[in-house]
Amino acid sequence: MDKTPFIQIKDLRKVYKLGKERVVALDGINLTIQRGEICCILGTSGSGKSTLLNMMAGLERPTKGQVLYSGKDVTRFDERRWALFRQKNIGFVFQSYNLMTGLSGIENVAMPLMFRGMDKDKRTRIAKEMLREVGLGNRMKHKPTQMSGGQQQRVGIARAFVTKPKIVFADEPTGNLDSKTTMEVMELMVNKSRENNQTFILVTHDNGIARYADRIVTIVDGRIVKDEANESIARTREQIAADQKAQQPADGKEVEEAAPLSEQAVAANMSTEGAE
Amino acid sequence: MKIFDQIAMCLQNLSRRKVRTALTTMGVVIGTCAIVVMISLGVGLQRSQEAMLAQMGDLTKIEIYNYAGAGGQSEIPNLDDSVVQQIAAYDHVEVITPLVQADWGKITIQCGDYLYQDSIYGVYPEALEKLGYLLKEGKYPSGKEKDYTILFGEYGPYSFYDPNGNGEWYDPNSGDDPPVDVFRDEVTVSVGIADAETTEQEAPVHEAQVTGLLMGDWNKGYETFYGAFLPIDQLYELYEEYDEVNNISSSSSTAFNPRKINYNRVSVKVSDMKYVDEVETKIQELGYETYSMESVRKPMQEQTNKMMLILGSLGGISLLVAAMGITNTMIMSIYERTREIGIMKVLGCVVGDIRTVFLLEAGLIGLGGGAIGVLLSYAISFVLNMLGSGGLGSLLGGMYYGGGDATRISVIPIWLVGLALVFSTLIGLISGFSPANRAVKISALEAIKHE
Numbered sequence: 025m026d027k028t029p030f031i032q033i034k035d036l037r038k039v040y041k042l043g044k045e046r047v048v049a050l051d052g053i054n055l056t057i058q059r060g061e062i063c064c065i066l067g068t069s070g071s072g073k074s075t076l077l078n079m080m081a082g083l084e085r086p087t088k089g090q091v092l093y094s095g096k097d098v099t100r101f102d103e104r105r106w107a108l109f110r111q112k113n114i115g116f117v118f119q120s121y122n123l124m125t126g127l128s129g130i131e132n133v134a135m136p137l138m139f140r141g142m143d144k145d146k147r148t149r150i151a152k153e154m155l156r157e158v159g160l161g162n163r164m165k166h167k168p169t170q171m172s173g174g175q176q177q178r179v180g181i182a183r184a185f186v187t188k189p190k191i192v193f194a195d196e197p198t199g200n201l202d203s204k205t206t207m208e209v210m211e212l213m214v215n216k217s218r219e220n221n222q223t224f225i226l227v228t229h230d231n232g233i234a235r236y237a238d239r240i241v242t243i244v245d246g247r248i249v250k251d252e253a254n255e256s257i258a259r260t261r262e263q264i265a266a267d268q269k270a271q272q273p274a275d276g277k278e279v280e281e282a283a284p285l286s287e288q289a290v291a292a293n294m295s296t297e298g299a300e
Numbered sequence: 301m302k303i304f305d306q307i308a309m310c311l312q313n314l315s316r317r318k319v320r321t322a323l324t325t326m327g328v329v330i331g332t333c334a335i336v337v338m339i340s341l342g343v344g345l346q347r348s349q350e351a352m353l354a355q356m357g358d359l360t361k362i363e364i365y366n367y368a369g370a371g372g373q374s375e376i377p378n379l380d381d382s383v384v385q386q387i388a389a390y391d392h393v394e395v396i397t398p399l400v401q402a403d404w405g406k407i408t409i410q411c412g413d414y415l416y417q418d419s420i421y422g423v424y425p426e427a428l429e430k431l432g433y434l435l436k437e438g439k440y441p442s443g444k445e446k447d448y449t450i451l452f453g454e455y456g457p458y459s460f461y462d463p464n465g466n467g468e469w470y471d472p473n474s475g476d477d478p479p480v481d482v483f484r485d486e487v488t489v490s491v492g493i494a495d496a497e498t499t500e501q502e503a504p505v506h507e508a509q510v511t512g513l514l515m516g517d518w519n520k521g522y523e524t525f526y527g528a529f530l531p532i533d534q535l536y537e538l539y540e541e542y543d544e545v546n547n548i549s550s551s552s553s554t555a556f557n558p559r560k561i562n563y564n565r566v567s568v569k570v571s572d573m574k575y576v577d578e579v580e581t582k583i584q585e586l587g588y589e590t591y592s593m594e595s596v597r598k599p600m601q602e603q604t605n606k607m608m609l610i611l612g613s614l615g616g617i618s619l620l621v622a623a624m625g626i627t628n629t630m631i632m633s634i635y636e637r638t639r640e641i642g643i644m645k646v647l648g649c650v651v652g653d654i655r656t657v658f659l660l661e662a663g664l665i666g667l668g669g670g671a672i673g674v675l676l677s678y679a680i681s682f683v684l685n686m687l688g689s690g691g692l693g694s695l696l697g698g699m700y701y702g703g704g705d706a707t708r709i710s711v712i713p714i715w716l717v718g719l720a721l722v723f724s725t726l727i728g729l730i731s732g733f734s735p736a737n738r739a740v741k742i743s744a745l746e747a748i749k750h751e
Contacts (some may be wrong), residue, residue: 044440083646104650111648122643122748124317138305139649284428 028064028095030059030223031080038075038246051246053089055225059190060221062214064237064254069231072246075192077227081114082106113138115184115222117194121176123168123183130153132163133182140187155180158212161225174205181209185216186198191223192216198233210236301653304562310660316739317633321665324622324629327667329676331619332724335717336677337684338615344711347738349600353593357430357519359573360394362580362592376587378562383586387568389548390582392575397494398563399523405492405540408750409450409508411480418526422535425449431569433520443531447506448489450482451529454516455480459526459725472525480509487529491542513631539710573597619724623731624667630662630735634742641739641746651740658736659729666728671722674712677720681710 049072067073078084134214137147155164158178198206217224242250314321366379375578388396401424409416425443441449457478458470490503516525539556605699
């Protein structure tokens with residue numbers, strides 16, 4: 025292997041014990057995901073897709089197997105290291121938004137920055153800008169209870185992307201939204217990921233939203249049964265990149281940001297020791 | 301996370317549940333108040349006892365009485381200057397002086413035609429001021445004067461009589477002038493003649509200077525009214541002269557022998573009341589009998605301490621109840637915030653920060669309750685003292701002090717304020733410790749599914 029993959033999952037296995045019964049949730053998953061890839065993990069309820077996501081994010085420990093980020097095995101991380109790793113590298117979008125009900129939109133979005141120890145002025149400024157980017161410029165000071173589901177999810181998305189994480193996980197992000205809002209939200213997340221060359225991992229049971237991904241990995245009963253590239257999107261992406269190059273030949277910065285980083289740079293950037 | 305953000309988050313959490321925070325804090329307020337007021341009563345009692353004892357005598361003074369060892373038939377070493385110096389070198393001893401009452405008839409003080417007719421004492425002149433003998437007039441002898449120097453008690457000038465007169469007695473309380481003016485009239489000292497038949501010598505008459513009059517104080521003793529004080533060296537000079545004039549050979553047992561000095565009274569002043577016990581014990585170990593107010597003060601203080609402990613424990617019980625209230629509130633709060641804790645964990649908040657926020661909340665309830673409790677205690681203390689001069693005061697303190705001056709029944713010293721604040725904060729932190737750890741142990745995955 026000449027190149028270290030961005031995310032590599034090796035023979036991942038998870039067995040739950042429910043009383044005397046043993047339930048195999050994941051049965052030897054092997055998966056490699058590249059940086060900047062938009063990957064959908066598709067499966068029915070109980071297929072093990074959420075378990076896989078939880079293990080990639082350090083919320084659950086695998087029974088067997090490894091998860092490697094830029095070659096680094098994270099399965100043995102302790103809680104503190106995982107927290108710092110998530111703080112630095114991972115963003116989350118949840119089905120039920122999981123916003124802090126007592127905090128305003130800005131405060132919710134600024135929270136991951138606060139965990140990093142950023143000054144209040146600075147993080148508020150960044151959070152405001154992020155909220156404007158997701159189209160909530162006029163509802164920033166509202167509490168989640170004063171927002172619609174779609175607006176709440178936009179706050180959730182802003183919160184996930186505000187730290188510019190290398191990976192964003194989304195677990196059924198549109199499960200509680202109507203079809204129009206679903207489209208808006210999906211496009212928002214996919215565009216955001218592409219903008220910064222972020223790896224976006226979408227977990228869903230919905231074939232409809234799976235089409236936003238570059239690649240669809242289908243899981244049934246804890247096994248990968250299908251792993252295919254989404255041709256239409258891949259082509260579109262190339263198209264977009266080409267268009268951008270054509271349109272803004274002078275603006276090197278924009279192109280550079282969109283272009284995938286070398287894996288060495290990723291490895292160097294992929295710090296596990298974050299500032300508190 | 302920055303500590304500032306942690307505090308902000310903690311305040312936000314507390315203010316979100318105002319009623320519950322207020323009620324929990326109220327528990328701490330009542331507990332702190334109970335402790336502070338109870339202890340303040342004890343302190344008030346202690347203060348009034350001390351005031352009363354101080355009226356009875358100097359609390360920092362130790363008197364050494366040495367009548368047993370006289371004559372050398374005992375094991376106890378003679379209490380002479382070397383022993384006095386040894387005691388003077390003890391820690392916390394501020395000043396020491398022997399108090400020698402001159403043998404009757406050996407020394408005569410004369411002022412005009414009048415003779416002094418009361419006790420003459422030898423002391424270290426430099427010790428008088430530090431021992432708390434106050435001056436009514438004049439100054440203290442420095443001990444460096446060449447002349448004989450005399451410091452009289454307050455009524456010293458009234459203690460003169462006319463040997464050729466009709467034995468008239470001058471009453472210092474009558475308002476009459478004393479028979480002599482010791483500052484204007486010429487004062488002399490001379491040694492007495494024991495037996496006019498055994499000596500032909502005339503006793504030489506020495507001029508003496510009266511430096512001042514002491515302020516009479518019955519707590520310090522009779523001598524502050526009617527005594528006459530000479531520096532101890534001058535007293536012994538006169539003793540030697542007495543032997544010479546009266547032809548008493550130095551080998552005689554009645555002769556003055558500086559090597560056989562055995563003071564029977566020595567006054568020691570200790571720098572602070574709290575060292576009296578230590579110094580007194582050391583002196584007693586040398587074999588001398590001592591007396592100090594400590595023997596009165598100690599049992600009294602022990603009793604007061606016992607009382608304070610009982611009163612404080614009563615207060616402590618209410619603070620214990622308050623502590624349970626804090627724990628309960630924090631546990632409730634964790635159940636309510638389980639999902640939030642989970643979100644924070646998933647978003648990369650390290651567990652230490654979560655624990656800190658919870659501990660801060662519990663500690664703040666403790667500190668806030670303590671602070672309000674202290675303020676309230678001051679108010680209660682004020683009211684008690686107002687009432688105290690009437691009913692309750694006589695109930696609690698009446699048996700100890702008759703006079704009503706400087707008698708507050710409730711005293712809150714600054715250390716009690718500090719103690720109350722530290723203690724209530726600590727109670728908060730301890731109560732919050734187990735809930736905080738519980739919050740930390742919550743599984744992030746379970747928590748975000750929690751509704």
